[in-house]
Amino acid sequence: MTGSHPVLTMTGISKSFPGVRALDGVDFRLFPGEVHALMGENGAGKSTLIKVLTGVYGVDRGTVALAGEQVSFTGPMQATAAGVSTVFQEVNLCTNLSVAENIFIGREPRRLGAVRWGEMRRRARALLTRLDLDIDVNAPLGSFSLAIQQMVAIARAIDIEARVLVLDEPTSSLDTGEVAQLFRVMRSLRDDGIAILFVTHFLDQVYRIADRITVLRNGQLVGEWTTGDLPQLSLVEKMIGKELDVLERLDEQPRRDVAATEGTPLLEARALGRRSAVAPFDLTVHAGEVVGLAGLLGSGRTEVARLLFGADRADHGSVRVDGSPTSLRTPVAAIARGIGFCSENRRAEGIVADLSVRENIVLAMQAARGWLRPIPRRRQDELVDRWVRALHIRPADPEIPVGNLSGGNQQKVLLARWLITEPRLLILDEPTRGIDIGAKTEIQRLVAQLSDGGTAVLFISAELEEVLRLSHRIAVMRDHELVTQLTNDQSVDADRIMQAIAAGAAHEGVPS
Amino acid sequence: MTTTSLSPGRTWARLPRRHVPVLVTLALLLVLYGVGVSQYRAFSNVQVVFNVFIDNGFLLVVAVGMTFVILTGGIDLSVGSVVAMTAMVSAFLLREGWPAALVLVVALLIGPTLGFLMGCVIHFFDIQPFIVTLAGMFFARGMCTFISDSSIPITDGFWTTMSQQRIGDPSGTFVSISVLIAFAVVAVAAYVLAYTRLGRNVYAVGGNAQSALLMGLPVGRTRIAVYTISGLCAAVGGILLSFYTLSGAPLIAVGMELDVIAAVVIGGTVLTGGAGYVFGTVLGVLVLGVIQTLITFDGSLNSWWTKIVIGGLLFAFILLQRLIGIRYK
Ligand SMILES: Nc1ncnc2c1ncn2[C@@H]1O[C@H](COP(=O)(O)OP(=O)(O)OP(=O)(O)O)[C@@H](O)[C@H]1O
Ligand SMILES: [Mg+2]
Numbered sequence: 060m061t062g063s064h065p066v067l068t069m070t071g072i073s074k075s076f077p078g079v080r081a082l083d084g085v086d087f088r089l090f091p092g093e094v095h096a097l098m099g100e101n102g103a104g105k106s107t108l109i110k111v112l113t114g115v116y117g118v119d120r121g122t123v124a125l126a127g128e129q130v131s132f133t134g135p136m137q138a139t140a141a142g143v144s145t146v147f148q149e150v151n152l153c154t155n156l157s158v159a160e161n162i163f164i165g166r167e168p169r170r171l172g173a174v175r176w177g178e179m180r181r182r183a184r185a186l187l188t189r190l191d192l193d194i195d196v197n198a199p200l201g202s203f204s205l206a207i208q209q210m211v212a213i214a215r216a217i218d219i220e221a222r223v224l225v226l227d228e229p230t231s232s233l234d235t236g237e238v239a240q241l242f243r244v245m246r247s248l249r250d251d252g253i254a255i256l257f258v259t260h261f262l263d264q265v266y267r268i269a270d271r272i273t274v275l276r277n278g279q280l281v282g283e284w285t286t287g288d289l290p291q292l293s294l295v296e297k298m299i300g301k302e303l304d305v306l307e308r309l310d311e312q313p314r315r316d317v318a319a320t321e322g323t324p325l326l327e328a329r330a331l332g333r334r335s336a337v338a339p340f341d342l343t344v345h346a347g348e349v350v351g352l353a354g355l356l357g358s359g360r361t362e363v364a365r366l367l368f369g370a371d372r373a374d375h376g377s378v379r380v381d382g383s384p385t386s387l388r389t390p391v392a393a394i395a396r397g398i399g400f401c402s403e404n405r406r407a408e409g410i411v412a413d414l415s416v417r418e419n420i421v422l423a424m425q426a427a428r429g430w431l432r433p434i435p436r437r438r439q440d441e442l443v444d445r446w447v448r449a450l451h452i453r454p455a456d457p458e459i460p461v462g463n464l465s466g467g468n469q470q471k472v473l474l475a476r477w478l479i480t481e482p483r484l485l486i487l488d489e490p491t492r493g494i495d496i497g498a499k500t501e502i503q504r505l506v507a508q509l510s511d512g513g514t515a516v517l518f519i520s521a522e523l524e525e526v527l528r529l530s531h532r533i534a535v536m537r538d539h540e541l542v543t544q545l546t547n548d549q550s551v552d553a554d555r556i557m558q559a560i561a562a563g564a565a566h567e568g569v570p571s
Numbered sequence: 572m573t574t575t576s577l578s579p580g581r582t583w584a585r586l587p588r589r590h591v592p593v594l595v596t597l598a599l600l601l602v603l604y605g606v607g608v609s610q611y612r613a614f615s616n617v618q619v620v621f622n623v624f625i626d627n628g629f630l631l632v633v634a635v636g637m638t639f640v641i642l643t644g645g646i647d648l649s650v651g652s653v654v655a656m657t658a659m660v661s662a663f664l665l666r667e668g669w670p671a672a673l674v675l676v677v678a679l680l681i682g683p684t685l686g687f688l689m690g691c692v693i694h695f696f697d698i699q700p701f702i703v704t705l706a707g708m709f710f711a712r713g714m715c716t717f718i719s720d721s722s723i724p725i726t727d728g729f730w731t732t733m734s735q736q737r738i739g740d741p742s743g744t745f746v747s748i749s750v751l752i753a754f755a756v757v758a759v760a761a762y763v764l765a766y767t768r769l770g771r772n773v774y775a776v777g778g779n780a781q782s783a784l785l786m787g788l789p790v791g792r793t794r795i796a797v798y799t800i801s802g803l804c805a806a807v808g809g810i811l812l813s814f815y816t817l818s819g820a821p822l823i824a825v826g827m828e829l830d831v832i833a834a835v836v837i838g839g840t841v842l843t844g845g846a847g848y849v850f851g852t853v854l855g856v857l858v859l860g861v862i863q864t865l866i867t868f869d870g871s872l873n874s875w876w877t878k879i880v881i882g883g884l885l886f887a888f889i890l891l892q893r894l895i896g897i898r899y900k
Binding site: 115134135136138139140145147151152153154155156160161164165167169172173174199215 | 589762765766767768771772774775777778779781782783784785786787788789845846
C-alpha cells in the first residue's frame with residue numbers, strides 16, 4: 060500500500076463544540092486496500108473525526124480530500140454518493156422498517172421508479188448470507204436483538220459500492236463468531252482494494268485485522284504506525300498518554316475466591332420464565348456474590364435480566380427476595396427491593412440525551428425516593444462529583460447534556476446512575492461495551508469492590524475473560540434456556556464455558 | 572422448556588402484528604354495517620354505502636394527505652381552513668368570470684404552496700409542526716373572510732355538471748365524479764407510499780428521523796414534501812367540497828382537521844409516525860361515515876352523538892395502539 064496514493068487525506072482538522080475542543084489539527088490518511096484502526100480513549104475524538112469526514116459536522120479548520128480532490132460533504136447522503144460508506148457508533152437504523160428495507164432504503168432496486176420488493180428481499184437475503192445471518196428479512200428490524208441490528212447496519216454499509224468503508228465500533232455488541240465472520244468479510248473487501256477505517260476498544264481485534272494504526276488522544280494526533288511496529292503495550296501507552304499501572308491491573312489474578320453462599324439468598328428465582336423469551340430457569344444470587352451470565356448473543360441473557368428487574372413480566376414461576384415471595388412485575392417494584400439494572404441498550408432505554416450528566420445520574424435515585432422528596436442539590440453535586448471522578452467521565456462537567464458526550468462516556472453515566480442508588484443486587488448488562496481499556500479495568504475493579512462490600516452482582520458480558528475474572532459462579536445460556544451453572548473454580552476456563560455454550564452440557568452441574 | 576416452540580411462535584406472533592390495527596378497524600366497520608343492516612331495512616341498499624362515499628369523498632382525500640404527514644410523525648392542522656379557502660377562492664374567481672380551467676389551476680396551486688412554505692418553516696427553523704400549521708390554519712381561515720364574509724354561490728356550468736353527474740344507474744345505484752376522483756387519489760397515494768422512494772422515506776423519517784439522516788436519506792426534502800402533499804390533497808378536497816355544495820363559504824369545514832386526524836388514527840396510523848397505511852385511512856373515513864349514517868337513520872339521536880361516538884372510538888384506538896406496542900423499539 061505504500062507507494063500508492065491515499066484514497067482519503069484529512070489535513071489539520073479542528074472541530075470544537077461549545078466548551079470542548081474535540082479535534083485539534085488532526086491529520087489522517089487512508090490507503091486503498093488497508094484496514095486502518097483509529098484508536099483512542101473514550102472522548103478522544105474518534106467518532107467526531109468520522110462525523111467530520113462524512114459531513115455530519117462541518118469542520119472549523121482543515122481539509123478533507125478524497126482521491127486527491129478536496130471535498131466537503133454536507134451530510135452522509137453526499138458522502139455515500141461519493142463512495143464513503145459508514146456505520147456510525149450507535150446503531151442508526153429505522154426499527155419500524157423491515158430488515159431488507161433497512162439495508163436498501165435510499166438505493167432500493169427499482170424499475171421505472173417503482174421499488175422492486177421481491178428483488179430487494181432476494182438481495183438482502185444474499186447479503187446477509189455473506190455475514191452468516193439467517194433471519195426473516197421481512198420482519199421489522201425492531202424485533203431483533205441489538206447484535207443483529209448491528210449486523211444489518213454492517214450489511215447496509217458493505218453493500219454500497221464504496222471506496223471507503225467506515226466502521227465505528229462495529230464489534231462492540233457482537234460475539235466471537237460474528238466478529239470472525241465480519242473480519243472475513245472485511246478482509247475480502249480489503250483485498251478488493253477498499254479502504255477500511257475501523258474503530259474498536261478491543262486491542263486483540265486490532266492486531267488481528269488492522270494493517271495500520273492511528274492514535275488520537277484528547278483530540279490530538281499522537282501518531283500513525285504500521286501494526287507490526289507498535290506492540291500492544293506501547294499502543295496502550297500512546298492511547299492513555301502515560302505508563303499507567305492499568306496494564307498490571309489487567310493481569311490481576313482472577314478473583315475466584317468463593318463467596319459465602321450460606322444463609323437466605325438475596326434473590327431466588329424458581330422456574331421463572333416468559334413465553335417466547337426465556338424458558339423457565341432457576342437462579343439464586345447471594346449477597347456479595349457475582350454471578351456471571353455467559354452465552355452467545357440472543358441466547359436470552361438480556362431477557363433474564365429484564366425478567367428479574369420487572370422490565371418484562373414473567374408468565375411462569377416465582378421470585379423470592381430475602382426468602383419472602385415477591386412479585387417483580389414492574390421496575391418500580393424491583394427498585395424498591397434494591398435491584399438495579401444497567402441496560403445494554405443505552406440509546407433506547409437508558410440515556411436521556413437532553414438532560415445533563417447530573418440529572419441523568421440522579422434519575423434512578425430520585426425515582427427510588429419518589430418525586431415528592433427531591434434530593435438536595437448539595438447532596439446531588441457531591442454524589443455526582445464522586446462518580447464522575449471515579450469513572451473518569453469526560454468532560455468532567457456535570458452540567459452538560461449527556462447527548463454531547465462520547466459513546467463510551469455515556470455508558471459510564473448510565474453505570475453511575477445505578478451505582479449511586481447503592482442497590483443490593485446490581486444487574487449489569489454489557490457494562491463495559493464501548494468503554495476504553497482504562498475505564499474497563501476501573502469498572503471491573505468496581506464490581507469486585509462492590510461484591511466485597513456485600514452487593515450482589517449479576518454480570519452479563521459477551522467477553523468471556525471478563526466474566527471469568529469477575530464471577531464466583533457462571534450461568535450459561537443457550538437458545539433462551541439456562542443450560543448450566545458452574546462454580547468458577549480452577550477447573551473452569553474459557554474453553555469449558557465455550558463447550559457448555561456450544562453443547563448445552565446437560566451433564567454439568569445441576570442448576571441449584 | 573422447549574426451544575423449538577420459540578421460533579415459530581415468534582414469527583407467528585410477529586407477522587400480523589403490524590396489520591392488527593387495520594384489521595380491527597375493518598372488523599369494526601363490518602360490525603357497524605351489520606348493526607345498520609339488522610336495525611334498518613333500507614341500510615342493506617348498496618346505495619347507502621355509495622352515499623357514504625359521496626358524502627365523505629372530500630374528507631377521504633384530505634385524510635390521505637394527512638396520512639403522509641402523520642406517518643412522518645408530524646401533524647397538519649391547516650387542512651380544514653385550506654379546504655375552505657380553496658372553495659372560497661374558486662367561488663370568488665368564478666363569480667369574477669374566470670374560465671373554469673384557469674380557476675381549477677389557481678385553486679389547486681394555493682394549497683400545495685402554503686403546505687410547501689409550512690414544510691420549509693418546520694424543517695429549516697426546526698419549529699413544531701403543531702405551531703406552524705396552527706398559524707397556517709389561522710392564515711387560511713382569515714383569507715376566507717378576507718375574500719368575502721358571506722357565502723358565494725357557484726353557477727358555473729362545469730361545476731354544476733360535476734356536482735350533478737351521476738355515474739352508474741342514475742335512478743338506481745350511482746356514485747358522483749368526486750368519488751372517482753377520491754378513489755384515484757387513494758390509489759396514487761397507496762402506490763407512492765408502497766413503491767416509491769419518497770414513500771419509503773416517509774416511513775423511515777417517521778420511524779427515526781435521526782437515523783434516517785445518518786442513513787443518508789433526504790429527511791428535509793421528505794418533510795417538506797409531506798406538507799406539500801397534504802396541502803395538495805386539501806386543495807383537491809376543497810374543490811370536491813365546492814362541487815358538493817356548489818358554493819364557497821368562509822366558515823365551512825371548521826374543525827374538519829380534527830375529523831381528518833380522527834379518521835387517520837382510527838385507520839391505524841400511529842400518531843408518532845412510522846406505521847400505517849392509506850387503506851386504513853379509507854377504513855377510518857368509512858367508519859366515521861357509517862356512524863354518521865347510522866345516527867341519521869335513527870332520527871331520534873342528536874347529530875352530536877356522532878362526535879361522542881368518534882371520541883370514544885379514538886380513545887379506544889389509541890389505547891389499542893399502545894397495547895400492541897406498534898412502535899417496535
Ligand atoms: N454533539 C456534540 N456536542 C458537544 N460535544 C460533543 C459532541 N459530540 C462529541 N462531543 C465531545 O467531543 C469529544 C470527542 O467525542 P467523540 O465522540 O469523538 O469521542 P470518541 O473518541 O468517539 O469516544 P468513544 O470511544 O467513547 O466513542 C468528547 O469530549 C465529547 O464530549
Ligand atoms: Mg465514539
